[in-house]
Amino acid sequence: MFLALLLPFFMPASAVSAAEAFTLEGFFAGKSKATGSFSAINGVKRQFTVDLTGKWDGRTLTLREDFVFSDGTRDRKTWRFVKTGPLSYSGTREDVIGETRVTIRGNVARFNYLVYLDSARQANKVRFYDKMVLRADGTVLNTALVTKFGLPVAKTVVEFERPGRPAGHASKR
Secondary structure (H helix, E strand, O other): OHHHHHHHHOOOOOOOOHHHOOOHHHHHOEEEEEEEEEEEOOOOEEEEEEEEEEEEOOOEEEEEEEEEEOOOOEEEEEEEEEEEEOOEEEEEEOOEEOOEEEEEEOOEEEEEEEEEEEOOOOEEEEEEEEEEEEOOOOOEEEEEEEEEOOEEEEEEEEEEEOOOOOOOOOOOO
């Protein structure tokens, strides 16, 4: 079971041409949508959709995520990614403990961060290891391994798309 959770993080990503270089602001500035799932080893499973609004000011991407879970629960999170180099960012979010460092190689962005799953009570602290892949069809697939005390406890899979964007097109915004 644990090995199955780890496999996606060691698999190579599919190639995307240099003309479609991945940047957070290039994909997430403007409106985008996502569908995803969270599955934990204790049997908890949650499906969700996300409406995203990204604003790029030339240095910082502010990315608002409006979640709707299959049980009707709603949540809002806001990432702030500051570009620190051509292929790197520093990121913060209201429930993230400290900062995350995002690095991009080709069509793959990787980052990890500590978060309280119950942020109101500062309970259930876990670490997410995210791998975002810009795919040839212009979508981004995010797989995240969730660990507690270094052991895999859950995974998240989220597929992002930009409505109205032609297949295979990665915006340069």
